[in-house]
Amino acid sequence: MKTTPRVVVWFALCLALVPPLAGCASAVDASKAYSRGAINSGMIVPADSIRIHEYLNHCEQRFPEPTDQPVGLDVRLGNPSIPTIGGEVWIQIGMQAGRDGAEGRTPMNLALVLDVSGSMADPQKMPYLKQSLSVFLQELRPEDRVGIVAYNDDAVLLRPVDLVGSGPWIHSIVDRLEPGGSTNLYAGLMMGLGEVDRTFDIRRNNRVILLTDGIANVGVTDPDRIAASALAYSQRGINVSTIGLGLDMNDALLGTLARQGHGAYHFVDSAQEMDKVFRQEVEGLLEKVASEVHVSIEAYPGASLRMITGLDDAPPAQGAEVVLQDMGAGESQVVLARLQTQAAPRGNQTLARVTLRYFDVFAQTPREAVLEVQAEFGGASSYDPLMDIEVRRNVTIVRSAKALRTIDGLWQQGLYEQAWQEAANMERELREVAAMAGDAQLIDDADLFRRYQLTLASALGYDPAAKDPSHQLEGPSATPRWGNDLPPEPALPSVEVR
Numbered sequence: 001m002k003t004t005p006r007v008v009v010w011f012a013l014c015l016a017l018v019p020p021l022a023g024c025a026s027a028v029d030a031s032k033a034y035s036r037g038a039i040n041s042g043m044i045v046p047a048d049s050i051r052i053h054e055y056l057n058h059c060e061q062r063f064p065e066p067t068d069q070p071v072g073l074d075v076r077l078g079n080p081s082i083p084t085i086g087g088e089v090w091i092q093i094g095m096q097a098g099r100d101g102a103e104g105r106t107p108m109n110l111a112l113v114l115d116v117s118g119s120m121a122d123p124q125k126m127p128y129l130k131q132s133l134s135v136f137l138q139e140l141r142p143e144d145r146v147g148i149v150a151y152n153d154d155a156v157l158l159r160p161v162d163l164v165g166s167g168p169w170i171h172s173i174v175d176r177l178e179p180g181g182s183t184n185l186y187a188g189l190m191m192g193l194g195e196v197d198r199t200f201d202i203r204r205n206n207r208v209i210l211l212t213d214g215i216a217n218v219g220v221t222d223p224d225r226i227a228a229s230a231l232a233y234s235q236r237g238i239n240v241s242t243i244g245l246g247l248d249m250n251d252a253l254l255g256t257l258a259r260q261g262h263g264a265y266h267f268v269d270s271a272q273e274m275d276k277v278f279r280q281e282v283e284g285l286l287e288k289v290a291s292e293v294h295v296s297i298e299a300y301p302g303a304s305l306r307m308i309t310g311l312d313d314a315p316p317a318q319g320a321e322v323v324l325q326d327m328g329a330g331e332s333q334v335v336l337a338r339l340q341t342q343a344a345p346r347g348n349q350t351l352a353r354v355t356l357r358y359f360d361v362f363a364q365t366p367r368e369a370v371l372e373v374q375a376e377f378g379g380a381s382s383y384d385p386l387m388d389i390e391v392r393r394n395v396t397i398v399r400s401a402k403a404l405r406t407i408d409g410l411w412q413q414g415l416y417e418q419a420w421q422e423a424a425n426m427e428r429e430l431r432e433v434a435a436m437a438g439d440a441q442l443i444d445d446a447d448l449f450r451r452y453q454l455t456l457a458s459a460l461g462y463d464p465a466a467k468d469p470s471h472q473l474e475g476p477s478a479t480p481r482w483g484n485d486l487p488p489e490p491a492l493p494s495v496e497v498r
Contacts, residue, residue: 030244030255030267032058035404037124037247037269039452047408049251053310053335055401056394059441061332063096071290071327072096073356073369078391079384081376086341088385089303091373092394093335093354097289097327105287105329108144109204111161113192115212115245117152117183122213125246126179128268129211132243133174135278139286140164145204147195148173151188152181153218161199185212186220186229189257193233193240200238205287207239207263212254213246223253227260234261241285243268243277262291262326287329290358292366296321297337298353305352307338309398319352327358336394346378389437396433400426400445407456416459423452424464 031054035045066072078090112133120126140146147161148170158173192208200206220226230240240261242254245268258265264285266277277285298319299305308315308322324333339351352373360367386392403426410419427449434442457463 030251030265031055031401033267033269033273034244034247034251036273036448037267039448039455040269041247042455043247044408044411044455045404047405050401050404051310052398052401056309056336056397057333059394059397061094061096061334062390063094063332063334066096066098069367069369070098070360070362071293071356071358071367072098073354073371075354075371075373076388076391077373077375078395079387080374081378082341082344083383084343084346084377086302086343087383088306089339089341089351089375090385090391090395091297091337091339091352091354092391093295093297093337095293095295095324095327095333095356097329097331099283099330105141105283106205107203108140108146108286109161109196109199109201109206110144111147111149111192111195111208113149113151113188113208113210113212114177115152115183115185115188115210116150116177116179116181118180119183119213119215119248120245121179122246124269125213126177128245128271128274130174130177131271132211132268132274132278134171135274137167137170137174139278140167140170142166145199145201146170147192147199149188149192149195150177151184151191152179154184155187155191157191157195161195182218183213183216184219185216186226188212189226189230193230193238196238197233197236200236202237205239206237207241207286208233208261209241209243209263209285210254210257211243211245213244213249215248215250216253223250223256226253227256230257231260239263239288241265259325262288264328283329285328288326288361289329289331290327291361293324293327293333293358294321294356295324295335296353296355296357298355299339300350300352302344302349303339303341303351305337306340307336309334309336334394336391336398341375344377347376348374349377350374389433393433393437393439393442396429396442397445400430400449403449407452411456411459416456417464420453420456420460420464423449423456427453 031049031051034049038045063074064072072095074094074096076092082089114129120129142163142165144164145161146164148158150156150158159169164170189210196206196208216226234240240257241263242258242265244251244254244266255265268274268277296319297305299317304317305315305319308320322335327333341351350372354371354373356369358367386395403422407419407422410422427446430442430446430449434446
């Protein structure tokens with residue numbers, strides 16, 4: 001049997017006309033919000049904080065809601081009609097987790113671990129922590145069990161794990177929080193994990209949620225040691241989710257804790273993001289639907305795999321398996337892959353096989369779906385590999401993330417005008433695609449790149465003029481999920497991607 005290399009990603013052939021639903025973003029999506037916060041603060045976004053797969057999966061998707069499986073698989077081609085001379089083919093692989101019913105969520109056994117150190121006194125931190133908790137606590141149910149740990153110089157158990165009940169006691173504790181002292185993150189995290197371990201209940205969702213800027217400066221401060229100690233609890237079935245507050249947070253530590261703890265990792269840079277994480281997407285934060293999520297892409301003869309989002313190096317040409325994030329209720333994930341096809345005679349051809357594998361958390365059983373990607377050879381010579389609006393939209397989001405990396409590299413070299421031009425070009429592309437897709441998210445991203453140009457221009461002492469002509473692109477051939485509201489005019493080897 002043919003084997004394909006395996007790609008481990010820290011991050012469907014369904015062409016039926018299913019009414020689309022907007023999916024929540026991925027559980028790990030801090031990169032996008034962090035970069036936005038940095039730009040709005042007049043900072044240069046560090047290239048190493050831009051994780052392409054994570055950045056893309058911060059954005060809303062509109063994959064069909066699964067009807068008979070916990071996770072649905074959806075594939076779209078950038079253009080399903082390929083010229084006989086061959087060419088570039090974009091494949092969008094989307095996964096959508098089902099939502100819980102009104103009474104479907106598993107009761108919680110939860111510890112909230114809250115950073116109340118002096119570094120949290122910043123106006124962007126403690127107020128967001130309190131507001132975030134206020135929104136989040138409204139989603140808890142009387143039968144949930146919750147404990148609260150606060151830490152600065154040391155950790156304090158403000159309330160042992162107990163039933164939420166009517167909930168006033170939780171709000172009272174949160175309202176009294178005041179920042180001060182050093183940051184003993186290790187002590188706080190270990191106390192929170194210990195509380196959940198003490199009250200561990202296999203019938204409940206056993207979880208710790210850490211809200212912090214992640215800057216440990218007393219006690220155990222080594223990130224590797226902190227992560228290793230937390231891993232022992234994660235291996236016993238306690239999930240860890242992290243919420244970063246403030247631009248000087250320890251991004252690497254919070255990301256590691258969430259990944260190894262099979263939890264979420266978000267960054268809160270604004271009231272809008274706070275609402276997104278703690279109200280719109282709280283279902284996914286609290287309830288896991290699928291673990292051990294894998295998608296394999298096997299290129300058939302005549303096609304070769306050239307790119308996967310989040311993988312900086314070229315993937316194995318014959319295909320790869322992508323190991324994705326665990327998925328919570330209502331969450332989506334998307335992977336973009338690019339194939340290169342050889343010349344072929346007219347007619348329908350199978351380009352690749354897509355296989356989704358995951359462990360169904362509720363049924364406690366593995367599941368698999370195998371589908372094939374097909375295209376029609378014989379398209380026009382003026383071939384546009386991104387004719388589909390939805391695929392073009394997501395490719396543009398990936399390009400914008402890569403542009404942020406490029407800008408940082410140019411800035412570090414003192415090439416300020418080139419950095420400015422990169423931001424200006426990206427702004428125009430985002431506005432063009434936003435107009436086609438009818439997508440307010442891309443308009444916001446374009447505005448962000450305009451704000452970035454002001455920061456970049458400050459190094460030049462003037463704001464360069466950019467007057468590239470705009471161009472109009474054709475619409476999609478597939479049924480669009482974006483743009484409907486526009487006005488008329490085998491054992492597989494592994495590679496880690498972020």
